[in-house]
Amino acid sequence: MTGTLLAGLADPTLDSQRLFRAALEALSRPGRIVTLPDTLPDGPPAPLMPATAALALALFDYETPVWLDEVANTPAVCDWLRFHCGCPLVTDKAAADFAIIAGALPDLSDFPVGSDAFPDRSATLLVQVAGLEAGGDLRLSGPGIDGDISITIKGLPDTLPTLWEANQSLFPCGLDLLLTAGSMLLGLPRTTRIDRRKE
Amino acid sequence: MYVAVKGGERAIDNSRLLLAEERRGDPAVPELTLAQIDQQLSLAVDRVMTEGSLYDRELAALAVKQAQGDLIEAIFLLRAYRTTLPRFGYAEPLETAAMHLRRRISATYKDLPGGQVLGPTFDYTLRLLDFDLAENGATPEAEMAEEPLAGAMPRVADILGHGGLIEPETPQDDRPVGDVTRDPMTFPADRDARLQALARGDEGFLLSLGYSTQRGYGKNHPFAGEIRLGEVAVEFVPEELGFPIEIGEITITECQMINQFQGSTTEPAKFTRGYGLTFGHCERKAMAMALVDRSLRAQELGEEPKAPAQDQEFVLYHADNVEASGFTQHLKLPHYVDFQAELVMVRRMRETAANNATPGDDFEEAAD
Amino acid sequence: MSTQLPTQIPTGGYNFAYLDEQTKRMIRRAILKAVAIPGYQVPFGSREMPLPYGWGTGGIQVTAAIIGPEDTLKVIDQGADDTTNAVNIRSFFQKTTGVATTEKTREASLIQTRHRIPETALSEGQIMVYQVPIPEPLRWLEPREGETRKMHGLAEYGVMQVKLYEDIAHYGHISTAYDYPVRVNGRYIMSPSPIPKFDNPKMDNSPALQLFGAGREKRIYAIPPYTSVKSLDFEDHPFEIETWDGACAICGATDSYLDEIVTDDTGGRIFVCSDTDYCGERVEAGHKGADDEEKAA
Numbered sequence: 001m002t003g004t005l006l007a008g009l010a011d012p013t014l015d016s017q018r019l020f021r022a023a024l025e026a027l028s029r030p031g032r033i034v035t036l037p038d039t040l041p042d043g044p045p046a047p048l049m050p051a052t053a054a055l056a057l058a059l060f061d062y063e064t065p066v067w068l069d070e071v072a073n074t075p076a077v078c079d080w081l082r083f084h085c086g087c088p089l090v091t092d093k094a095a096a097d098f099a100i101i102a103g104a105l106p107d108l109s110d111f112p113v114g115s116d117a118f119p120d121r122s123a124t125l126l127v128q129v130a131g132l133e134a135g136g137d138l139r140l141s142g143p144g145i146d147g148d149i150s151i152t153i154k155g156l157p158d159t160l161p162t163l164w165e166a167n168q169s170l171f172p173c174g175l176d177l178l179l180t181a182g183s184m185l186l187g188l189p190r191t192t193r194i195d196r197r198k199e
Numbered sequence: 200m201y202v203a204v205k206g207g208e209r210a211i212d213n214s215r216l217l218l219a220e221e222r223r224g225d226p227a228v229p230e231l232t233l234a235q236i237d238q239q240l241s242l243a244v245d246r247v248m249t250e251g252s253l254y255d256r257e258l259a260a261l262a263v264k265q266a267q268g269d270l271i272e273a274i275f276l277l278r279a280y281r282t283t284l285p286r287f288g289y290a291e292p293l294e295t296a297a298m299h300l301r302r303r304i305s306a307t308y309k310d311l312p313g314g315q316v317l318g319p320t321f322d323y324t325l326r327l328l329d330f331d332l333a334e335n336g337a338t339p340e341a342e343m344a345e346e347p348l349a350g351a352m353p354r355v356a357d358i359l360g361h362g363g364l365i366e367p368e369t370p371q372d373d374r375p376v377g378d379v380t381r382d383p384m385t386f387p388a389d390r391d392a393r394l395q396a397l398a399r400g401d402e403g404f405l406l407s408l409g410y411s412t413q414r415g416y417g418k419n420h421p422f423a424g425e426i427r428l429g430e431v432a433v434e435f436v437p438e439e440l441g442f443p444i445e446i447g448e449i450t451i452t453e454c455q456m457i458n459q460f461q462g463s464t465t466e467p468a469k470f471t472r473g474y475g476l477t478f479g480h481c482e483r484k485a486m487a488m489a490l491v492d493r494s495l496r497a498q499e500l501g502e503e504p505k506a507p508a509q510d511q512e513f514v515l516y517h518a519d520n521v522e523a524s525g526f527t528q529h530l531k532l533p534h535y536v537d538f539q540a541e542l543v544m545v546r547r548m549r550e551t552a553a554n555n556a557t558p559g560d561d562f563e564e565a566a567d
Numbered sequence: 568m569s570t571q572l573p574t575q576i577p578t579g580g581y582n583f584a585y586l587d588e589q590t591k592r593m594i595r596r597a598i599l600k601a602v603a604i605p606g607y608q609v610p611f612g613s614r615e616m617p618l619p620y621g622w623g624t625g626g627i628q629v630t631a632a633i634i635g636p637e638d639t640l641k642v643i644d645q646g647a648d649d650t651t652n653a654v655n656i657r658s659f660f661q662k663t664t665g666v667a668t669t670e671k672t673r674e675a676s677l678i679q680t681r682h683r684i685p686e687t688a689l690s691e692g693q694i695m696v697y698q699v700p701i702p703e704p705l706r707w708l709e710p711r712e713g714e715t716r717k718m719h720g721l722a723e724y725g726v727m728q729v730k731l732y733e734d735i736a737h738y739g740h741i742s743t744a745y746d747y748p749v750r751v752n753g754r755y756i757m758s759p760s761p762i763p764k765f766d767n768p769k770m771d772n773s774p775a776l777q778l779f780g781a782g783r784e785k786r787i788y789a790i791p792p793y794t795s796v797k798s799l800d801f802e803d804h805p806f807e808i809e810t811w812d813g814a815c816a817i818c819g820a821t822d823s824y825l826d827e828i829v830t831d832d833t834g835g836r837i838f839v840c841s842d843t844d845y846c847g848e849r850v851e852a853g854h855k856g857a858d859d860e861e862k863a864a
Contacts, residue, residue: 013582014583014636017583017633018635020591021635024595024599024602028776029791059595060592061589061592063589064596115720116720117716119607120597120601120609122600143793144794146774146792171754189602190603190604191605191791207651211654211655275619278615279615282614282615282616285587383612383613385610512710522783524619524620525619526700532644533645533651534682535645535826537745537761539841540765540809541744541745543744543809543811544740548740548742551738551739
């Protein structure tokens, strides 16, 4: 273990509950930007954002293999996750239940997407982005959205709608995304359609 | 004006009080202690531990007491407690060849290393009510043997195994052993999950299913290769130590059934196995479990599954008495909304039928 | 990893909301997958609960995994807050969480239910938790899990269409009165739980999140808000709901689901709202049932 370990959740029981409810809100109402409660007394281990770190504590444990991209895969992050979550860290994307992506979006095709019989056996990706804003050029629609909703996601490639269409075409299989920016969270379940708003 | 029925809360409180009173019975009769239940109703405690999946004689005795001797209720109580216990890891596999035996019999060999050890059994008692017992007569004392039993006795299946006469028992692969209390079963279920479900399964259900295989519904020619009862050490490897330490000793009953041999032109004939294991002394359960384990292996042994006892989904989804008892008894809960929906439906169907019927038809009269 | 009890919550020696934290996380992960795949039944490691299987263990586990101190809980069975099972489940959560409870649909953030959806329209902040006995809508047509799983995987739902069609041929109607199958988001066929089909339309495009828990069968499924939920039917035999000739004897409602109360042994009967909160709210607002009107006349 390197240096002093940053603390976990101040109140593991009730903080986990609040964080989960925020994640549930985000995933069941895609496009709605949810602000997570402040639950980390020492803040997150760099380069994790507060939202990413808090969600990890609320959702990961010894039953969930986690994959970290090159940027997130630092000794401080690994030690912190191992100590607080007890989750196995895996190098094989195909073995991951969760992934933390702090750098550029990697090739998504290697993550498990489930099978027709068990589409739930698919990965959930925590993706850190530069910013999330209500309104903007991306139009989301699908379950959880009353009509459609516009958002701006900063720091994801312009090809996102195309990438996402490929994921959507796998339904009922597919990946689910939790996008984080600072303390903000946006859910993108596999059912959400993303279009670029035409001017 | 009609006033809806109210007062669920008070009714429930009162019912609980009545139940407590009934549990105690006549206060003039001395109250049972947990030690009495543990010592004198020990087979009830054994069954509750086995199907409750928790080895704790005192808690099982408490469950039996609290359930007024209703063992399925007691099993439920123990399970509901078990589920709240944190788990810190999984024990090493039990080494039953090294257990301290109190009973060991084989129906396949007249004599074998270690010998036949009858031990405590109902088998050769005459089932005559003992009126001395009713008056709490003195218990005759069992005589001490001249020499102690052999420390470890080879298992019959191992003896057969040395000659290659029985299929070897090997782990399916190197993945961790499953746990049906953590991961819901999927089908076809692997043998680890099946054995765990059978060990937790209702004794009566397995007994009847095992019996059905003996009567031809999925026959597999069983021999009771060996039944052993005794104490075995439980070992655990703490992460920080990295080697196994003994954390206690438990009483178990193990049954190895030796079944119908199999062979082909490429493979010489050998016997197949069925396995049963219980906490405490639950011999009937261990034997029934071994019969059903073998019958559930039909598919993997290339037999065509035809009988109920060979049907994995049928057996494994219905063996658990806590599930079965709950769902059967949930019929006591109010269903009047659904019943009303059916009433409306049936009345409407009768109206339709009456309208379609020719005059004089019975329907017209019956409809309202 | 450490788990500590919040000091201010009365829990009677158990963790907040009874379940241990690892179990809650496992259930929460299953719920998130359920929301992402509307109508698909996610297998989960259902635990033994201190209530019997078949008495709401699935709903209780879902509620226990999501409930927090900020919630206000309503529990109903058959539409009523004071039926014995509802009372029992509500007191379980009062004891293990200390959260506020209510009988008012409007005030609740979490509503656990058996067999009904409240008459009062649900709103965005609310979560419905349904208790489900048999989550598999195809189970009556195909008892084998292996087979039904394949049918869902391939959206191979011919058997269900055939069953409904045979009903029409035989009875002139689809004969299912409750637990009437629905199709969610145009993909999965789903059991709405044994609610009367009267309640099915309330599931469609609801602003509330709807979660379903089947404890004994170890499945969780979900309908996100604003999701299409269509009751199965045929063009020439459209889905229709129950209707009553009379009105509620207490509040006079003609738009609510009515329970039949037998008043004597010679066929006398009256009807009253199954949703006790809805009925009470109407009475408070001055509505009267036929009984009272007769007296007044």
